[in-house]
Amino acid sequence: MINISDKIKKASQEAIHLCKKEFEKIEEIKEYNQKKVLEAFIKCGVSESHFTATTGYGYNDRGRDTLDKVYSTAFSTQDALVRHNFVNGTHALTVALFGILRPGDEIISITGTPYDTLKSVIGSESDDEGSLKNFGISFKYVELNKDGTFNYEKIKNAISNKTKAIYIQRSRGYSLRKSLSYKDINDICLFIKKVSKKIIAIVDNCYGEFVEKEEPSCADLMVGSLIKNPGGGIAPTGGYIAGKKEFVNLCSYRLTSPGTGKEVGATLGLNRELFMGTFNSPNVVGEALKTAIFSSALFQILGFDVYPKYNESRHDIIECIVLKDEDLLIKFCQGIQKGSPIDSFVTPQPWDMPGYDSQIIMAAGAFTLGSSIELSADAPVKDPYAVWLQGGTNFYSSKIGIMLAADNILK
Ligand SMILES: *Cc1c(COP(=O)(O)O)cnc(C)c1O
Numbered sequence: 001m002i003n004i005s006d007k008i009k010k011a012s013q014e015a016i017h018l019c020k021k022e023f024e025k026i027e028e029i030k031e032y033n034q035k036k037v038l039e040a041f042i043k044c045g046v047s048e049s050h051f052t053a054t055t056g057y058g059y060n061d062r063g064r065d066t067l068d069k070v071y072s073t074a075f076s077t078q079d080a081l082v083r084h085n086f087v088n089g090t091h092a093l094t095v096a097l098f099g100i101l102r103p104g105d106e107i108i109s110i111t112g113t114p115y116d117t118l119k120s121v122i123g124s125e126s127d128d129e130g131s132l133k134n135f136g137i138s139f140k141y142v143e144l145n146k147d148g149t150f151n152y153e154k155i156k157n158a159i160s161n162k163t164k165a166i167y168i169q170r171s172r173g174y175s176l177r178k179s180l181s182y183k184d185i186n187d188i189c190l191f192i193k194k195v196s197k198k199i200i201a202i203v204d205n206c207y208g209e210f211v212e213k214e215e216p217s218c219a220d221l222m223v224g225s226l227i228k229n230p231g232g233g234i235a236p237t238g239g240y241i242a243g244k245k246e247f248v249n250l251c252s253y254r255l256t257s258p259g260t261g262k263e264v265g266a267t268l269g270l271n272r273e274l275f276m277g278t279f280n281s282p283n284v285v286g287e288a289l290k291t292a293i294f295s296s297a298l299f300q301i302l303g304f305d306v307y308p309k310y311n312e313s314r315h316d317i318i319e320c321i322v323l324k325d326e327d328l329l330i331k332f333c334q335g336i337q338k339g340s341p342i343d344s345f346v347t348p349q350p351w352d353m354p355g356y357d358s359q360i361i362m363a364a365g366a367f368t369l370g371s372s373i374e375l376s377a378d379a380p381v382k383d384p385y386a387v388w389l390q391g392g393t394n395f396y397s398s399k400i401g402i403m404l405a406a407d408n409i410l411k
Contacts, residue, residue, distance in 0.1 A: 002339070002400060008407045012399070015297035015310075022293045022311055026286050033210045033282035040073035041279065051272035058266030067274055068262070071230075071242050074278075076217045079248040081262060082226075084270045085255065086239030088370075089206045089225030090117040096223050096241050097121065097165075099251035100200055103136035105164035107202075110155050110188065111180070112143045115173045115204065116356075138162070148178035150188050156195055165200040166192050170208040170216065171316040174378070174388055176307050179208070179315040185216035200247060207316040207372075207390065210285040220244045221251070226277065227371040229317065232284045233393035234277035236270065236368055284393045285317065288373060291392030292319040295402045302406060317373075322386040328409045329385045333363035335408030336377045336389075339401030340365020350381045358382040366391075375401050 004012075050063035058064065064083075071080035086092040101107060114122070122139045123131025132139060142154045155166075168188065172179045189201045203219040209229035215222060224230055226238035241251045252261035267274075296319050297310035305322040308314060323329045333348045342365040350359035359381040366374035372390050375398045379387040392398030 002404070004400075004403050005407050005410065007410065008403050011301050011406070012294075012298055012403055014301055015294055018297045018301075018310055019290070019293050023290055026289050026293070029211075029213055029289075030282050030286035032213045033285075037070075037074050037279060037282055040070045041275075043073055044069040046070065046275060050275065051269075053269030053271075054266045055268065056266055057264050059264065061265070061267050061271075063271035063275075064265065064267050065262075067271060067278070070275070070278060071240055075215045075222065075242045077222070077242040077248075078245040080240060080242035081248050081252050081255065082238070082240040082242075082274065083255065083265060084226075084236070084238040084267065084274065085265055086226070087237065089204075089223070089228065089239055090115075090121065092223045092225065092239030092241055093118060093204060094121050095254050096202055096221050096251050097132060097167075098135075099241075099254035100202065100221070100247060101132060101135075101137045101164055104162070106138045106140065106160070106162040107132070107165045107167055108155075108158050108163055109139070109141040109167040109169070110144075110150060110158075111141075111167070111169040112175075112177070113141055114167065114169055115206075144177060148180075150184065152188075152191060155188070155192070159192075159195050159199065163196070163199055165202055167202050167204070168216075168219065169204040169206075171204070171206055172307075172318055172320070174380070176320060176386070178308070179318070180216075181313065181315045182208075182212050182214045182216040184315075186218035189216070189218040189220075207318055210282045211289065211315055211317060217243075221247050226274065227368055228373050229285050229288075230278060230281050231274075231371075231373060232277035232280035233367070233371065233373050234280060235274050238270075238274065284373060287395045287398070288317040288390065288392045289314060290395045291375065291398040291402065292317055292389065294395075294399055295319050295321065295389055298402060298406055317390050319389045320386050321389060322384050323409070324385050326381060326385055329379050329381060329387055330361055331408045331411070332387050332405045333361045333377050333379060335405030336363040336375065336401050337365055338408070339397075339404040340375065341397065342366060356380060377405075 054061040123133030128134040201219040205222040221243035226235035307320040350361040353360040364376040375392040
């Protein structure tokens with residue numbers, strides 16, 4: 001029923017052959033991280049009774065408190081705040097920023113301009129309603145070097161006594177830059193502490209969790225979304241903030257209210273899925289990485305520019321494929337959709353998404369709306385006509401999706 005041309009079948013076999021060594025590395029990381037997560041579950045004494053639903057204020061929700069401990073144990077941080085109440089990654093990051101920053105403070109992004117959805121959180125000249133800017137918190141950024149490394153000198157010079165926090169985005173986001181390793185981030189955090197002990201390092205860890213054997217836990221706070229890596233494709237919604245106890249606590253005051261903080265918040269029966277997703281995450285992230293590596297190899301064989309290459313080191317789950325042509329871009333996304341378990345019969349089209357300066361096309365046939373740990377592709381319909389591909393909770397299914405995308409662009 002799923003028909004793939006002989007040409008793509010052959011190219012895929014070749015791609016799989018190229019990927020063998022990379023896949024072995026992924027298996028090793030998977031095994032390491034799975035042990036780490038299992039140990040966190042055992043150490044925290046996760047029990048069936050933790051799945052019980054709480055309602056109302058949610059006082060003494062042992063499951064919620066234990067899940068926080070599982071995260072802080074697995075991520076080697078002092079504390080964590082893991083909640084379904086975070087509506088997405090942007091919300092968790094917003095809570096972290098407003099939790100930490102006060103009027104008069106300055107924050108510096110040292111990975112260039114942050115992810116698109118954060119622009120309105122930071123605020124601009126024309127629109128600052130409710131933003132950090134609106135609260136008298138200023139923002140500036142330092143670009144990464146051309147080779148994707150930190151510009152230590154510029155960072156040092158940008159820091160003043162107004163600087164309260166440094167912001168680091170681990171993932172490439174929707175750019176062609178490299179993602180940052182946990183080690184790159186830990187190193188820069190140590191450097192920043194040397195410049196000033198008081199500066200708080202906040203890491204946008206979206207798409208980075210369990211990609212390497214360690215997390216960037218030298219940072220004061222790490223933030224992410226549960227419909228990406230750490231939710232394991234099972235968490236139906238949510239986000240997390242993990243890091244130093246005093247800062248996680250400040251964030252909890254912002255999420256709920258000062259005084260009550262982490263002590264409240266009914267979990268409504270979602271604990272089981274949040275635990276299960278966390279438990280499965282190392283394996284699922286490995287599947288997504290294999291999907292990225294395979295697509296990189298396949299499209300390289302087909303003659304396209306790919307970022308990163310199949311054998312380059314990875315610190316997030318994203319693969320960027322430069323198709324250089326509008327028609328190919330649309331066909332790629334339509335091919336991915338055809339190979340999705342949900343809504344396979346839908347034909348994605350470019351549309352004018354609010355907040356973007358070009359049309360956007362997206363492919364996603366996911367069990368959870370907007371879940372990008374499941375196989376998905378997004379692309380702004382503009383030069384260089386590149387598609388950002390991520391996710392794949394199940395390599396063999398995702399591989400078919402990628403092959404259908406490849407087949408579709410050959411047509
Ligand atoms: C996904 C993502 C976010 C948050 O986006 P949401 O769609 O709100 O979850 C922030 N930063 C990066 C780098 C991301 O990939």
